[in-house]
Amino acid sequence: MRALLTFLLLATAPLLPALLVTPxxxxxxxxxxxxxxxxxxxxxxxxxxxxxxxxxxxxxxxxxxxxxxxxxxxxxxxxxxxxxxxxxxxxxxxxxxxxxxxxxxxxxxxxxxxxxxxxxxxxxxxxxxxxxxxxxxxxxxxxxxxxxxxxxxxxxxxxxxxxxxxxxxxxxxxxxxxxxxxxxxxxxxxxxxxxxxxxxxxxxxxxxxxxxxxxxxVGLERFLFNLSREQPAIYGVLALVIAMLSGWGAAALFQMLRDR
CATH class of the missing domain: 2.60.40.3880 (Immunoglobulin-like)
Incomplete structure (x- = not known):
């Protein structure tokens, strides 16, 4: 038994400094x-x-x-x-x-x-x-x-x-x-x-x-971004409709201002 303990101590002695020293x-x-x-x-x-x-x-x-x-x-x-x-x-x-x-x-x-x-x-x-x-x-x-x-x-x-x-x-x-x-x-x-x-x-x-x-x-930006990636055809039609409505609205506004 004593011989076994002596062997274990000798075997683990080189490892003791590494075990005791913390970074x-x-x-x-x-x-x-x-x-x-x-x-x-x-x-x-x-x-x-x-x-x-x-x-x-x-x-x-x-x-x-x-x-x-x-x-x-x-x-x-x-x-x-x-x-x-x-x-x-x-x-x-x-x-x-x-x-x-x-x-x-x-x-x-x-x-x-x-x-x-x-x-x-x-x-x-x-x-x-x-x-x-x-x-x-x-x-x-x-x-x-x-x-x-x-x-x-x-x-x-x-x-x-x-x-x-x-x-x-x-x-x-x-x-x-x-x-x-x-x-x-x-x-x-x-x-x-x-x-x-x-x-x-x-x-x-x-x-x-x-x-x-x-x-x-977020908000409208997120909706339009997702729509352009997931449903490009619908996004294209929607962009066209918005452009037409914007053009019509601008023309109607200028006509109203000219008639005054």
Missing amino acids: PAQAEEVVLGLSQDRVAITATFDGSEILIFGAVKREAPIATDAPLEVVVTVSGPSEPVMVRRKEREFGIWVNTDSVAVDSAPSFYAVATSAPFSDALSDTEDLRHKVSIQRAIRSVGATVEGAQAFTEALMRIREDRGFYTLQEEAVALDEQTLFRTALRMPADLIEGEYETRIFLTRAGRVISRYETVIEVNK
């Missing part, structure tokens, strides 16, 4: 809040502003002089995009080269508490795909100068308000409380909008938090 608690982590976690798209929807706020929870004092920074991203559903180049030939504009972008977010916003390059190193950006350019995935493009097509897509969506980078737009109070507001344009598509919050020091990510904002059509 250390994360020194800093995010406690997050959202002004709203659902966005309803109605017939009169003209955009929305999402307030993202939170606090940094600390288990122990931080022994470093490197300031804490916060990076917030909101990403809409991704989709493949065909980007085409137009050139003028014989007096008319025609499509020439094209590049298929494998995956590009329909909406992407980044807000930081410091200049982007100070808040996040290039290595961490590559790892977490935070910047707008790295959120777009384009592989296998064989057209010469394919990067220019990705840049053109970014420029077009930035001009329309779908892609934004807001440096120093996150207010960080006493290295503990943070808040920022992100504007979402009117013509959003439905889906889950992934929201990520990164805590960084010296450009390195020390903690991250993820949540989701739901964007859905």
Whole structure:
């Protein structure tokens, strides 16, 4: 019996440190809040502003002089995009080269508490795909100068308000409380909008938090959207009837005004 106990102790001795040592608690982590976690798209929807706020929870004092920074991203559903180049030939504009972008977010916003390059190193950006350019995935493009097509897509969506980078737009109070507001344009598509919050020091990510904002059509918008997908013939007839009634109503109104 004693020999058996001795054998068991010797066999399990190497495992005792692993069993006794527990993983250390994360020194800093995010406690997050959202002004709203659902966005309803109605017939009169003209955009929305999402307030993202939170606090940094600390288990122990931080022994470093490197300031804490916060990076917030909101990403809409991704989709493949065909980007085409137009050139003028014989007096008319025609499509020439094209590049298929494998995956590009329909909406992407980044807000930081410091200049982007100070808040996040290039290595961490590559790892977490935070910047707008790295959120777009384009592989296998064989057209010469394919990067220019990705840049053109970014420029077009930035001009329309779908892609934004807001440096120093996150207010960080006493290295503990943070808040920022992100504007979402009117013509959003439905889906889950992934929201990520990164805590960084010296450009390195020390903690991250993820949540989701739901964007859905409601009311008349939902009815028309479902009808166009499920009953396209009825939707077409209804659209034609509405157009005819609108034309007739406008003509009747102008006739009434002219007769006065």
